[in-house]
């Protein structure tokens with residue numbers, strides 16, 4: 001029999017099942033996209049991102065509609081119904097197409113005994129409309145623990161953080177200052193018919209009115225610009241780079257900030273970019289190549305300095321630690337499904353361990369910038385406070401800026417629906433010997 005590709009809703013249900021089993025969308029979506037006809041790919045991508053974004057809201061509704069949960073081997077059909085509910089509630093798809101094609105997809109997934117259930121649930125959903133969310137987890141479509149933690153940590157901002165996380169992030173560029181200034185590139189974009197404006201805080205940032213494929217960006221392949229959020233761009237100003245300095249980017253992949261460092265200051269003595277991930281490190285090289293920049297790449301656990309360090313201390317260290325990524329949920333809505341509350345304490349311990357290790361290889365008089373894309377104080381200013389308790393000679397530099405809010409030990413940016421992601425920065429200096 002000829003090979004029948006799965007309908008895209010069935011593919012989406014399988015992708016969501018993989019996310020439930022711990023894979024990120026960036027891991028499991030690309031192979032699924034490759035299996036589909038090119039014209040169906042944007043739709044699959046939109047459905048997978050959208051269903052993750054609204055997962056907890058949709059799941060609240062589905063659980064109300066099911067008399068009892070599906071058996072474990074039928075779990076994929078649970079996800080198939082979430083996909084259909086996402087389309088009913090959040091897309092312009094015609095209802096009859098959603099209903100009929102979801103039942104088809106159920107059959108294609110080899111679950112013909114469940115077509116009646118799927119049909120009944122979706123018909124009731126269509127007839128009755130969306131129910132009132134029964135709690136804040138469904139209302140804001142986040143896991144309950146995240147809602148609680150944000151409410152506790154950000155009593156005045158938790159709702160706006162949750163709402164911002166459910167929006168679609170803008171596409172933001174960093175102009176390569178070695179090639180163009182920002183006004184020149186804004187003019188090139190205008191000539192190419194791409195609407196854009198200068199970012200408010202990052203001096204080289206440009207925010208597009210609408211996301212576009214990078215091949216619509218003038219001179220992209222020649223290194224004129226990179227795609228990078230405005231908050232992530234702020235690291236170079238904080239590093240206060242000067243020619244002749246030896247710089248370490250300790251958690252570098254995919255290299256957005258490594259490249260920003262090299263573009264921000266011509267004449268650095270050397271930039272070393274470390275990442276422990278063998279899979280991610282080549283992405284740094286790809287970015288360097290496109291931008292025609294040079295750095296020394298090392299695959300290692302940065303904290304294991306015996307393994308990779310040559311004994312020469314660094315003038316500047318950027319430590320962009322692995323974190324919960326709760327500041328970038330709008331770009332990676334699968335984080336809502338992947339992250340567990342129990343991840344935070346081990347992450348904080350890795351972050352503090354990395355900070356201690358990097359401090360030991362910073363030159364006297366040198367500067368270290370600690371960064372996360374988290375909004376949880378446990379990974380942010382509390383790490384800095386814990387560090388300062390046992391490194392009493394470390395000097396915390398107060399960040400004077402018009403962005404974010406002062407946390408006493410560093411500055412936090414919360415995700416802004418109109419501009420930047422959620423981020424945290426702290427600047428530490430080592431006194432001269």
Ligand SMILES: C[S@@+](CC[C@H](N)C(=O)[O-])C[C@H]1O[C@@H](n2cnc3c(N)ncnc32)[C@H](O)[C@@H]1O
Pocket residue numbers: 232250251252253254255256257258274275276277280300301302303320321322323354
């Ligand atoms: C937040 S991402 C870095 C993003 C990067 N700085 C950029 O701007 O493109 C954190 C990175 O740290 C890496 N990582 C995690 N633990 C590490 C360790 N112990 N040593 C080195 N890299 C590590 C991860 O593989 C991941 O690529």
